[in-house]
Amino acid sequence: MTFLCKGLALPAFVAFAVASAFGGGFQLNEHGARAMAQAGAFAARAYDGSAMYFNPGGFGFQTQGSAYFGGTLIFPQTSFYGPLQLNSNEKTEMVNQTFTPINVSISYPVVEGLVAAIGVSNPFGLGTEWPDTWEGRFIIQKVDLQSFFITPTLAYKLTDQLSVGLGFNYATGKVKLKREVSVVSVGTPSPVQASLDLNGTGVGFNAGVLYKITPEVSVGVSYRHKVKIEASGSATFNPNYVALGLPQGDVKSTLTLPATGFVGIAFKPMDNLELEADYQYIGWSTYKELRFDFSANGSTTVSPKNYEDTYILRFGGEYTIAPWHFRGGYLYDHSPVKLEYTEPLLPDANRNGINVGLGYDFNTSWSADVAYLLLLFDERNAKNTIPEISFDGTYRSHVNLVALNLEYKF
16 A cells, blocks of 8 residues: 655654644743733833743842732734745634633732742743645644743842842643644545644742842842743554554653743833833744654654844833833844744744733732733744745734733732
8 A cells, every 4th residue: 555645654653743833933022911011021110920931039128928810811812824835825713712811829928028839831832723625734823822821920029229139930831733734645535633742841940139239229030040841742543544654642841931031121211100121032043943843653853943142122101190100112033943944833933013002000909901912923934944844935923912910919
């Protein structure tokens, strides 16, 4: 019996898909509406529970206990024109989806100057879904990624001007994906639906320093260490034609999520106005390839990624007319994905973000913050994509994000 598989070999597909699901386009930096409304320029102030992400050193200056909780609604939209390999410029729209990452933290002053806190967030997530019958179905139809970071943290105010913080990250994550393997054969007449389900855990740490140079000027530096995820799960195929020798069953992999660092400076030109500028570094250059081991036939696949270190520039501000806080900001997010590695799992590109938001103090205990972010992606013209992808065309994307947070101080 002879057969022909159309598209990539399944093991290569599996490695490729999971790697991309954890790519730069799936890093989430929106961990609090107050910070988000100011384009995430918050590392030099870190006044609220989002200090868990932006700068744990900020907790040292928080003299009250607090419960901080909220989430973000994310609405991504992408259109693809191509593929050029088929001499096509047909438009395909990604299936509309909504994602809801959360952020929760509780902090409490243990003794004067020492604050203990714990938080839960989703720093990596989202997903991609294309129509089941589109031309790229042999590369990807759907991928969903969820991650949870649990972060116990301690912060200590060394002086009236200086505070330091240190936290431990316990990470859990899971990814589900599917694609089609087309088979042309008398013995295997129908397409194969391939699915993958993986779960993993890892550990890391984060640290931060916040220094108030003067009452009007502060600087912040923070670092979140890379997290190595040890993942395992199963690959399934429907139907599972014996003749194809597909590696159904157990699969293992190791994946390293990147280190992230912030450097920021904040300035108060007047009592009711705060301005801040931050530089965020993301260490994606450690992500060169992804290796997968399949138990069924002892096979191993290696998928090249070759991501680059990248950065985000953040500028934001807050103007207060009590009990209202008016906020805005701008960010520029540089993609880690090289042009020849652009593909429909992660149609990533450089991004410009426009941010606005409001805060309201109900009383000395309760406050609420809302924020809106419009992310505009540069048009991405993928040409001469690597053989593992071989899917050239044009991607146009934008994302709408809306966030809400409540804080209770006690």
